[in-house]
Every structure is written in structure tokens, then in C-alpha cells.
Amino acid sequence: MEKKIIATTSLAGCFGCHMSVLDIDERILELIELVEFNKSPVDDIKTFTKPVDIGIIEGGCCNSENVEVLRSFRKNCKILISLGECAIMGGLPALRNGIPIEECLNEAYINGPTVGLNTQHILPNDDELPMLLDKVYPCHEIVKIDYYLPGCPPSAELIWDALVALITGSKLDLPYEVIKFD
Amino acid sequence: MTNKIKIKIDGKEIITDQGKTIVEAAHENGIFIPTLCNFAGALPKGCCRMCTIKINNRFMTSCTTPAAHGMEVENNTNEINDFRKGIIELLFVSGNHFCPSCEKSGNCELQALAYRYQMMVPRFPYDFPMKSVDGSSPYIIKDQNRCILCKRCIKTIKDDLGRHYFAFKERGHKLEVLLDEKMGKEISSALAKKAMENCPVGSIIFKEVGFEVPIGQRKYDHKPIGSEIEN
Numbered sequence: 001m002e003k004k005i006i007a008t009t010s011l012a013g014c015f016g017c018h019m020s021v022l023d024i025d026e027r028i029l030e031l032i033e034l035v036e037f038n039k040s041p042v043d044d045i046k047t048f049t050k051p052v053d054i055g056i057i058e059g060g061c062c063n064s065e066n067v068e069v070l071r072s073f074r075k076n077c078k079i080l081i082s083l084g085e086c087a088i089m090g091g092l093p094a095l096r097n098g099i100p101i102e103e104c105l106n107e108a109y110i111n112g113p114t115v116g117l118n119t120q121h122i123l124p125n126d127d128e129l130p131m132l133l134d135k136v137y138p139c140h141e142i143v144k145i146d147y148y149l150p151g152c153p154p155s156a157e158l159i160w161d162a163l164v165a166l167i168t169g170s171k172l173d174l175p176y177e178v179i180k181f182d
Numbered sequence: 183m184t185n186k187i188k189i190k191i192d193g194k195e196i197i198t199d200q201g202k203t204i205v206e207a208a209h210e211n212g213i214f215i216p217t218l219c220n221f222a223g224a225l226p227k228g229c230c231r232m233c234t235i236k237i238n239n240r241f242m243t244s245c246t247t248p249a250a251h252g253m254e255v256e257n258n259t260n261e262i263n264d265f266r267k268g269i270i271e272l273l274f275v276s277g278n279h280f281c282p283s284c285e286k287s288g289n290c291e292l293q294a295l296a297y298r299y300q301m302m303v304p305r306f307p308y309d310f311p312m313k314s315v316d317g318s319s320p321y322i323i324k325d326q327n328r329c330i331l332c333k334r335c336i337k338t339i340k341d342d343l344g345r346h347y348f349a350f351k352e353r354g355h356k357l358e359v360l361l362d363e364k365m366g367k368e369i370s371s372a373l374a375k376k377a378m379e380n381c382p383v384g385s386i387i388f389k390e391v392g393f394e395v396p397i398g399q400r401k402y403d404h405k406p407i408g409s410e411i412e413n
Contacts, residue, residue, distance in 0.1 A: 089280070099312070176404070
């Protein structure tokens with residue numbers, strides 16, 4: 001069987017979901033028999049070099065760069081998976097949703113108790129920096145997502161079972177304990 | 183002596199007492215009908231619509247409908263299950279239900295129902311409403327982000343004189359369940375604990391003790407909600 005190509009990325013996430021992928025332990029040796037990684041922090045390939053079968057997205061979209069990366073994943077991947085609570089519903093970063101963006105920036109850079117060094121009260125505004133979005137968006141509100149794996153992080157069992165089922169085309173029968181939102 | 187009546191749920195005949203609601207009859211006979219706002223010992227309200235069933239091709243709430251002799255009820259069908267899943271999804275998008283940071287996670291009925299109906303993602307867009315958190319009581323945190331307005335706390339948490347600690351405020355999309363400011367300061371720790379237990383979600387949190395039961399030992403960690411009823 002030809003190896004499937006996988007790409008992964010962490011948008012507005014904490015890399016916890018990527019850590020959970022590593023929790024498959026020694027099965028990672030089986031995984032590399034089944035798949036080849038392309039653009040991913042796992043192998044540090046920065047750009048897509050070939051068409052990808054499965055794209056795995058961790059984290060929601062909190063800034064313009066996240067949106068751009070997510071759209072490039074949709075363009076280059078046949079199947080996209082939202083991995084974890086942040087990709088599915090915005091997660092922890094989405095706690096800022098509902099608070100005006102100006103208020104968030106003022107709290108973080110001007111009024112917060114730990115901003116003593118910012119004596120000139122500067123808000124980050126360099127052209128190099130991606131623009132913050134008005135709120136944190138779940139991935140499926142930006143592009144079409146094909147599958148969702150919930151959890152914070154999703155358990156290694158869930159990731160492994162889902163990936164193997166997807167790669168080998170076998171039926172996915174998830175036990176009750178595997179799907180958890182926390 | 184009470185009159186016994188026969189009803190059919192999904193083709194299975196059960197015997198129950200006249201005057202019981204369909205939900206009571208079903209649960210006594212080992213058939214699970216999901217509920218959220220319904221609470222044993224309190225008057226049913228029928229507001230969450232989780233217990234929706236079909237009788238004579240009409241949707242009804244089984245917590246408010248008394249069982250009648252010869253009734254044929256549809257409960258566990260694809261159509262009704264999808265309807266219920268839709269309600270769970272609506273509740274998830276209309277509040278801020280961030281499970282990983284919630285102390286009720288694992289013991290939460292809304293979350294447990296989402297597991298049971300295998301909600302991977304809500305089909306509706308997230309609302310992300312701006313809600314407040316009230317921590318003025320010495321024993322209770324009332325978090326409006328997670329409140330599903332089921333009224334269970336209003337109905338069941340009262341003082342010796344029968345006065346309610348919780349009450350509705352405003353109407354429509356502004357509707358909130360508030361803890362009375364004065365009574366909230368005087369609530370006993372036992373009653374505050376009961377309030378947290380009676381809340382189906384994590385909207386009422388008991389202060390001082392947190393995350394007491396470790397992951398893996400919580401109510402819905404290993405068995406789906408309703409499995410204690412089903413036989």
C-alpha cells in the first residue's frame with residue numbers, strides 16, 4: 001500500500017494535541033509504516049511540497065495568519081480533521097470572544113498588572129505581526145472540515161483509532177470512554 | 183388502589199400507574215428517555231424539550247404528558263434522537279460551554295448527553311455571548327456562561343420559610359437565573375453543595391473545594407448517562 005501523506009499544524013492552540021499524537025508511544029513506528037509527514041512541526045517542513053491526503057488542524061483561528069494557514073491546508077489536503085476543543089470550538093483562546101478587541105489589548109499591554117516595562121504604552125502594531133481577528137473562530141466556520149476529534153487533548157487512542165480507520169478504510173467503532181471533551 | 187394502565191414505548195408494552203408521566207413510567211420500566219430540566223421531586227416544566235417523544239405523530243414532552251391507557255409512544259428513533267442531538271447542540275452554541283476548564287466536567291448532564299448522542303461538533307454557529315459570573319456568595323459561584331435556564335435550582339433550593347434562593351431576571355434572550363444577593367450571603371454550606379448537585383451543568387459551583395473527584399472516577403467517565411436506568 002502506498003503511504004498516505006499527512007500534514008499537521010497548530011493554529012491558536014497550545015501544541016497539547018500534537019503532544020497527544022506522540023502519546024501513541026511505540027505505535028509511532030507502525031504509523032511511519034503507514035504514513036509520510038509533509039508540512040508539519042513534527043518534521044519541521046515549512047511549506048507543502050506535494051498533495052496531502054490528511055491534514056490535521058490543532059487550534060482555532062485567532063489571527064490573519066491562522067486563517068491563511070488554514071486555507072492553505074484546505075487547498076492542499078484532501079481531508080481535513082479538526083483535532084481538539086480549540087479547533088472545534090475556539091477553546092481557551094475563545095474566552096476573549098465577546099470582549100472588544102481594544103479592551104483585550106489594553107489589558108494585555110497597558111493596564112494589566114504585569115506590563116511595567118511598557119512605559120510608553122505601545123500596542124504591538126508592526127506590519128510583520130498578523131492582525132488579530134475580532135474573535136477566535138472555530139476552524140469549521142472558516143473552511144470546510146471533514147472530521148472532528150474532540151478532547152482537550154483528544155486521547156492518543158482516539159487519534160490512533162481514527163487515523164488507522166481513515167488510512168486503511170476500515171470501520172471506526174469508538175468505545176464510549178474514548179470521546180471526551182476534557 | 184391506583185389504576186394500572188398499559189402503554190407502549192417503541193413497541194414494548196409496559197404497565198404503569200395512572201397519573202404518572204411518560205418519563206416516570208419509562209424510567210421505572212428500564213427505558214431511558216433523556217431529561218435535563220426535569221428533576222425528581224419538583225414539578226415538571228417541559229422547557230428544555232430533551233424528553234421529546236412522538237405520540238400520534240405529534241412531538242410532545244414526556245415529562246409533562248401523563249401516560250394514558252393504550253398510548254403508543256415513539257422514543258428511540260432516528261428522527262427523535264437527531265432532534266434531541268440538535269437541542270444539545272443548540273445549548274452548546276448558545277452558552278459558553280468550555281468543558282476543559284469546567285469543574286462539573288465528567289459530572290455534567292449536558293456533557294453526558296452530548297457523549298451519549300455522540301456530538302462531535304454542533305451543526306450551528308457558536309454565539310459566544312458575553313455573560314457575567316457572580317462570586318459574591320461565600321459558598322457559591324453562579325456562572326451565567328454555563329447556565330441552561332432549566333430552573334432546577336429555582337425549584338429545589340429554598341430556605342426553611344420556603345423562600346427561593348434563585349430567581350429568573352429579565353426575559354427572552356436576556357433571561358438569567360440569579361442568586362439573590364442577600365440570601366446568597368447567608369446560604370449554608372450544605373444547601374450550597376446541594377445547589378451544585380442539583381444543577382445539571384457547571385453554572386452553580388461550590389466554593390473552596392475544587393476538582394475533588396479525579397478524572398476517571400467521575401459520574402460519566404465510563405458509563406453513558408441513562409445506563410443506570412436501562413435494563
